[in-house]
Amino acid sequence: MAKSRVVASLDIGSSKIRTVVGLLEEGSSVVNIIGVGIAPSTGLRKGSVIDVEETINSIISSLEDAERMAGEPINHVFLGIGGNKIASLNSKGVIAVSNTEHEISEDDVDRVLEAAQALTIPSNRRILRIIPKTFTVDEQKGVKYPVGMTGVRLEVETHIVTGFEPVIKNLEKCVLQSGVDIDDTIPACLAPGEAVLSKRQKELGVVVVDIGCGGTSVSVFEDGSTLHTAIIPVGGENVTNDIAIGLRTSIDTAEKVKIEYGSVIPEDVNDRETIDLSLISKIDTHLISKRVLVEIIQARYHEIFVLVKDELAKINRDGMLPAGVLITGAAAKIPGVIDLARETLNLPTQIGFPQNYDGVVDKIDDPSYATVIGLLIWGSRFEGRHHAGLKSINLKKGLGAISNWFKKLIP
Ligand SMILES: Nc1ncnc2c1ncn2[C@@H]1O[C@H](COP(=O)(O)OP(=O)(O)OP(=O)(O)O)[C@@H](O)[C@H]1O
Ligand SMILES: [Mg+2]
Numbered sequence: 217m218a219k220s221r222v223v224a225s226l227d228i229g230s231s232k233i234r235t236v237v238g239l240l241e242e243g244s245s246v247v248n249i250i251g252v253g254i255a256p257s258t259g260l261r262k263g264s265v266i267d268v269e270e271t272i273n274s275i276i277s278s279l280e281d282a283e284r285m286a287g288e289p290i291n292h293v294f295l296g297i298g299g300n301k302i303a304s305l306n307s308k309g310v311i312a313v314s315n316t317e318h319e320i321s322e323d324d325v326d327r328v329l330e331a332a333q334a335l336t337i338p339s340n341r342r343i344l345r346i347i348p349k350t351f352t353v354d355e356q357k358g359v360k361y362p363v364g365m366t367g368v369r370l371e372v373e374t375h376i377v378t379g380f381e382p383v384i385k386n387l388e389k390c391v392l393q394s395g396v397d398i399d400d401t402i403p404a405c406l407a408p409g410e411a412v413l414s415k416r417q418k419e420l421g422v423v424v425v426d427i428g429c430g431g432t433s434v435s436v437f438e439d440g441s442t443l444h445t446a447i448i449p450v451g452g453e454n455v456t457n458d459i460a461i462g463l464r465t466s467i468d469t470a471e472k473v474k475i476e477y478g479s480v481i482p483e484d485v486n487d488r489e490t491i492d493l494s495l496i497s498k499i500d501t502h503l504i505s506k507r508v509l510v511e512i513i514q515a516r517y518h519e520i521f522v523l524v525k526d527e528l529a530k531i532n533r534d535g536m537l538p539a540g541v542l543i544t545g546a547a548a549k550i551p552g553v554i555d556l557a558r559e560t561l562n563l564p565t566q567i568g569f570p571q572n573y574d575g576v577v578d579k580i581d582d583p584s585y586a587t588v589i590g591l592l593i594w595g596s597r598f599e600g601r602h603h604a605g606l607k608s609i610n611l612k613k614g615l616g617a618i619s620n621w622f623k624k625l626i627p
Contacts, residue, residue, distance in 0.1 A: 223247060224282065225294040225591035226275065226396075227404060228387060230453070231429035232546070233257050233274050234588040235282035236580065237290055238573070240596050247596045249575035249589070251286025253278045262430045263299020265386040268393075275394040285577070292397040294595030296587055297387055298404035300431055300449045301380035303341070306349075307332045310371045320353065320362045324370055332374040341378040344403045347442045349373045360440070375442055377403045399595055405433035405445045407590030408544040412568030412583075413437065422539035424568060425524050425557070426587060427547035429453045432520050434527050436537070444531045448523045452547035455516045462512045463504045469497040473509065474550075480514040481552035482507055517553065521560035528561070540564030546584035 220239040227234045233255045238247035255277035259270030279290050309332030313324055329346050337343065351359040353367035362370060384401060391398055409424045418437040426433045431451045436444040455478075459470035477491055485507045494501040524541075528534040540563045543553060548567055558565040569581060570589040580589060 222288050223592060223596050224290045225588050225595060227296040227588035227591060229257055229428055230263050230299060231257055233278040235278045236588050236592050237282050237286040237288060238592055245597055247573050247592055249573050249577050251282040252577050252579055253281030263301060264383045265390055268390060271390045272394050275391060290396055292399050294591045295391055295398050295401045296404035296407055296591040297384060297401060300447055301383045302403050302405060302447055304375060304377045304445045307335050307374050307376055313368055313370055318366050318368055320365050320367060320370055322363055325363060328370050328372045332372050333376060337378060340381050342381045342384055343376060344379050345377040347375040349375055349441060349443060377445060402591055402594060404587050405435055405447060407594060408586035409435050409437055410590035410593045411570040411572055411586045412542050412544060417539040420539040421537040423537055424542050424544060427451055427545040434524055436533060446527045450520050455513055458512050458516050465500045469493055469500040472496045477506060478513050479510050479551040480517045480556045482510045482514055485510050517556055518560060521557050525561055535562040537563055542566055542568035544568040544583040544586035548583040
């Protein structure tokens with residue numbers, strides 16, 4: 217029987233901490249999910265630690281929940297971090313091919329990737345990922361993987377994702393103090409696409425919009441790889457706050473009423489329909505207009521999709537992605553969201569349910585699990601080489617791993 221090892225991922229979101237545990241058979245890249253855990257994200261605000269002890273307790277609670285279901289201990293995790301402390305930029309690198317026969321080697325790829333990050337990134341930001349988008353060998357553009365090709369000049373266009381170092385360090389510290397090692401720290405915005413997209417969608421051109429609590433992440437894929445990522449600082453929390461202000465309710469009531477009665481299609485709601493808040497709250501007991509509630513929710517979701525549209529316009533892909541939009545994150549569960557996104561973005565739209573895994577855990581057939589499952593799928597591609605763990609913050613050392621990693625992404 218093939219040997220299998222336990223792999224796990226931890227998504228520290230601004231409202232929930234999610235864990236999944238899987239088994240990865242030797243030689244296979246498809247992970248079999250056997251456990252899942254969830255805990256409220258207390259101790260954090262907008263992805264930053266504000267109370268170390270509470271954060272550690274939340275992480276432990278999520279890990280233990282998953283361990284119980286899996287019947288396996290978790291010793292190390294792929295850690296996903298989000299929030300508005302993540303940023304991305306594009307950068308180019310150029311080198312002369314070193315070899316006398318001018319055959320491009322892995323070393324050359326490492327060097328050109330290194331050249332691409334020789335730009336001025338503030339010292340308080342950590343480079344989390346350098347994603348090679350396309351290579352040019354002499355005059356030949358659009359090369360996906362240049363190793364083995366012959367040329368004199370090698371150029372790369374990359375997408376670089378960075379994170380605010382103090383925030384990442386504090387989160388990593390809390391995870392380590394929860395008793396697990398970190399295999400790798402991954403920007404959460406790169407993960408949902410790994411779980412919900414097929415190779416074909418990535419080839420054709422597609423955008424994944426993850427609407428979480430504190431923000432919305434946008435990741436665009438084309439020709440099989442990541443073209444662009446962005447974080448929009450508006451998410452489900454803003455919707456809830458708008459309801460609380462607009463209908464004069466507490467935040468807790470606003471959250472409950474959004475989930476129980478919310479939608480984003482006001483035209484479907486009768487003008488005279490009311491909601492009695494005393495049915496869901498002890499504090500707020502007045503009647504509200506359902507139509508007004510839905511109008512408030514719709515306005516914020518519309519704003520989110522307009523901001524996504526602006527991001528697509530920045531890279532000339534507004535209305536131009538043949539495989540359309542997939543919406544993930546718990547806030548994707550609001551009724552009517554597909555129609556609103558389709559109309560605003562002018563693209564085919566669907567909810568992104570996680571797929572690229574094995575296993576029969578029902579709970580994760582849900583768009584809110586796309587990020588944590590994507591982290592596990594991403595991490596599992598490395599087959600146990602803990603190449604970019606906490607100790608390998610030294611980027612130079614990590615670059616060999618990056619080109620190996622890149623090879624595995626090639627369709
Ligand atoms: N059924 C639902 N309908 C509408 N919104 C929902 C529903 N369930 C949860 N939400 C909203 O989804 C948001 C939380 O989403 P999610 O759990 O994906 O966030 P997170 O991963 O913790 O945060 P982030 O990704 O921003 O760091 C909250 O604002 C919550 O109100
Ligand atoms: Mg999230």
